Amino acid sequence: MRLSQLFTKTLRENPKDEESVNAKLLTRGGFISKVMAGVFEYMPLGLSVLNKINNIIREEINAIGGQEIFMSVFQNHGVWAMTDRWNEASGVMYQFKDNTGKDYGLAFTHEEPITVDASRYITSYKDLPKAVYQICNKFRNEPRAKSGLLRGREFMMKDLYSFHATQEDLDDYYEKVATVYMRILERVDVSAVRTFASGGMFSKYSDEFQVLAEVGEDTIYINEKENRAVNKEVYNDEVLSDLNWNKENLVEKRAIEVGNIFKLGTRFSEKLGLNYTDENGDKKPVIMASYGIGPARLMGTIVELHNDKNGIIWPESVAPFKVHLIVLDGKNKEGDKIYDDLKKSGVEVLYDDREDKSAGEKFADADLIGCPLRIVVSEKTLEKDSVEMKKRNEKDAKLAKISQLLDLLNR
Amino acid sequence: MRLSQLFTKTLRENPKDEESVNAKLLTRGGFISKVMAGVFEYMPLGLSVLNKINNIIREEINAIGGQEIFMSVFQNHGVWAMTDRWNEASGVMYQFKDNTGKDYGLAFTHEEPITVDASRYITSYKDLPKAVYQICNKFRNEPRAKSGLLRGREFMMKDLYSFHATQEDLDDYYEKVATVYMRILERVDVSAVRTFASGGMFSKYSDEFQVLAEVGEDTIYINEKENRAVNKEVYNDEVLSDLNWNKENLVEKRAIEVGNIFKLGTRFSEKLGLNYTDENGDKKPVIMASYGIGPARLMGTIVELHNDKNGIIWPESVAPFKVHLIVLDGKNKEGDKIYDDLKKSGVEVLYDDREDKSAGEKFADADLIGCPLRIVVSEKTLEKDSVEMKKRNEKDAKLAKISQLLDLLNR
Incomplete structure (x- = not known):
């Protein structure tokens, strides 16, 4: 699913009358x-x-x-x-x-x-x-x-x-x-x-x-x-x-x-x-x-x-999508390719392809929505033919070669 | 699904207050x-x-x-x-x-x-x-x-x-x-x-x-x-x-x-x-x-x-099961084998394995429930290593070799 087409958007304000x-x-x-x-x-x-x-x-x-x-x-x-x-x-x-x-x-x-x-x-x-x-x-x-x-x-x-x-x-x-x-x-x-x-x-x-x-x-x-x-x-x-x-x-x-x-x-x-x-x-x-x-x-x-404090951390068994894919620096062509490849191999992906959002906004939305794995495609990662991968419940990100991505995910 | 275990049974009487x-x-x-x-x-x-x-x-x-x-x-x-x-x-x-x-x-x-x-x-x-x-x-x-x-x-x-x-x-x-x-x-x-x-x-x-x-x-x-x-x-x-x-x-x-x-x-x-x-x-x-x-x-x-007049004739796209398998003459062992083989190969089968029902009752239930294809296993068919196949919307049945059954159904 492309975030640019998703019916909902994340909201800034907490709902009224809800304390939980x-x-x-x-x-x-x-x-x-x-x-x-x-x-x-x-x-x-x-x-x-x-x-x-x-x-x-x-x-x-x-x-x-x-x-x-x-x-x-x-x-x-x-x-x-x-x-x-x-x-x-x-x-x-x-x-x-x-x-x-x-x-x-x-x-x-x-x-x-x-x-x-x-x-x-x-x-x-x-x-x-x-x-x-x-x-x-x-x-x-x-x-x-x-x-x-x-x-x-x-x-x-x-x-x-x-x-x-x-x-x-x-x-x-x-x-x-x-x-x-x-x-x-x-x-x-x-x-x-x-x-x-x-x-x-x-x-x-x-x-x-x-x-x-x-x-x-x-x-x-x-x-x-x-x-x-x-x-x-x-x-x-x-x-x-x-x-x-x-x-x-x-x-x-x-x-x-x-x-x-x-x-x-x-x-x-x-x-x-x-x-x-x-x-x-x-x-x-x-x-x-x-x-x-x-x-x-x-x-x-x-x-x-x-x-x-940043959002939900879904267990993989019930997460709406396994992967939250983010494209930065206008690298949508490269992001689209990875998105299509992941989908074709059966990986459930939420794809933040929005062109009018900053990196900060995209990261915040990924944390709030809480899919287990965040993958970022940016100018910096592409220079190394890589993407950045970070688990929602871990702090550190690591680079992974795009050519090895499917193998890594299907492990 | 085995009819002997299905929650429902066919009913003889029409519902009250329903004309349709x-x-x-x-x-x-x-x-x-x-x-x-x-x-x-x-x-x-x-x-x-x-x-x-x-x-x-x-x-x-x-x-x-x-x-x-x-x-x-x-x-x-x-x-x-x-x-x-x-x-x-x-x-x-x-x-x-x-x-x-x-x-x-x-x-x-x-x-x-x-x-x-x-x-x-x-x-x-x-x-x-x-x-x-x-x-x-x-x-x-x-x-x-x-x-x-x-x-x-x-x-x-x-x-x-x-x-x-x-x-x-x-x-x-x-x-x-x-x-x-x-x-x-x-x-x-x-x-x-x-x-x-x-x-x-x-x-x-x-x-x-x-x-x-x-x-x-x-x-x-x-x-x-x-x-x-x-x-x-x-x-x-x-x-x-x-x-x-x-x-x-x-x-x-x-x-x-x-x-x-x-x-x-x-x-x-x-x-x-x-x-x-x-x-x-x-x-x-x-x-x-x-x-x-x-x-x-x-x-x-x-x-x-x-x-x-005998019952429903479901189109294959919405039928509850594709095949209604009937075993007669106590040939349940042979019926079970065919049932398991069909299920394993992904064919949706309703299996009338009931031992206390006559052939007539079983045929009447198959017509009422209305699955597209009826398959009968009986002493007579087994003598020829075969089953009898009949489409719900056709009159004539024909024999088919058990060894060829899966091929016939997956065609």
Whole structure:
């Protein structure tokens, strides 16, 4: 992509009403654009990052048999009334009537409709287990929404639902998902702690995936030896005794919850009639679990963890482009050639070909946007048939022969 | 994908409250699942088709310089009030207040927010032209929503917006998009007629892309010699004289509108302050156009055009899988081998490995789901080291040597 043609420009001013580092840097870099509190749009650079996060999630969830679907925002009042959640969740679920008096809810999660769907297709033990997931926007009536992508009123979620005949089968799959969640977080360069949390109305505990960060809204108590933690919301003597943990070995930290997985049991299948017939011909409710991870919140978390005073430092796995190529001294003809060669060999390049910007402005934009590798073509480097290469997370630049550039990058 | 593991099953019964062929076949085939009138979810097979349509659109729009973004469902009351459309569009736009009295609108189109975005990044003639698009769900308060994917309350749209310094530049790009729209429709095997329609509040005419079908809600008058048409809504003497068309040469037809493109002029840029500075330093409003094509409606249209009494007949470009492989007579070991070989060589295969289904049931499901090529492995075919191949849109099957299968498919 040529910066001269990119839809966005970097902005000088920080966004109003946003205090968080992620909102400031992502807005100034042209990754996101604000619509209202807690509601953001993804511009080309931002969508590129989001798609990379989503595709890592897809790869990992597909590998454990998840089948991708795409559900609706609009939720059916009648179905949510059957599980009592139309009323119970009315604080977080946007609900309204159209001009004929018909009720609409906006999805903040999808347990109800997926259970209805499953009841259309699952009838026998032979149909189990199953796992389906989607990546789509969710809506949540948040009183406060001032943390950029960390807490949105409209936000992207990956939600996975699994269906089982036995508790053992569910327990096995649940652990598989927990392992895969840790791998996803590792792949996007975010190190998380699996954390015991409230199971809400479903079960004793759920598991959260918490990323240590001062900006986080959660407080957790970490057992560093086991790399596990307990959320403050269930931090009490009963729970600690359950886990056989000693208070004195736990460290209190602030953290961002980027994922949460729940054993739902038969909470939804019983109310919505999702049953299967077992080997003996007996009808039983299907046992369910649900698993959420927030790609948008992850994107914000990555920025909170990976930045310096000049801008974002994207991990290579989710960077909008691998290379930020800058041409100086009007050497656009030479820059164009390198840009074309890199593109042809499959390297993702953001190319600053702008003729009306100074070297200083171009370097500042490269630091702000934060691609992993900066390559500069200038009169000085060309005299040595070279370009200057500098990693975003390192200080020193070095010269590299143009003839060896592709080899270096594909190493 | 193994049918034994697929989340969905084909259903015997037609959906209630749906009269259209597309809703019946897509529901029975397990492509879509209904949430409420005009609101559908995409199950794995349906999402596969939708993604293929979306990717064809992406390829074509990227090729004319469109940059993909992802905007929000929630719309800002203040911005829509500035263009007067908060009130003007209140019949089609879902609008509600949250529990603090804050207004929310759900996007049925995105001219307002994209104009605001553009004003953050476009200031000079050097920043023009630009074109951005997104593929996302839209919401429209439809009094009637009984045509399956043809008319939804929540539906997927591709919307493209372009920004220009001069009318000539806009006119050029508008024609490029019109050409690309015809190519997209050709690639998904839907033949459309470019149709003069009302320009609404924006300009004298807009252009619609109409697909001839009795189930369509539009009436158009076709000039067959020019392969152009006029929508009934602007079918009058003044318009015909404008076009220099003779009433007697026009043929009346029913049609489905799958795309619509508009010259917006400065309608939005003036009200929302999207200006650029020209070469002389003069400030001028940016000239805009918007272009919509509905991937979900296209999916429904394809089914309306391509089906027989047994099910769907997907064009190869959008079929959920290229091959529907069926194993009979318990020859699963042999079937598994062929399935693995096809997958390894990159052929998309839906594999009916179910052991509790009769040949008749399997053939009926293959016809209903509608993949382009059916391959059967049975005792009889294996005796000749062969499989039976039959195209979905042809009657006769033929034997093919297993050793030659990959060559035949990759031809």
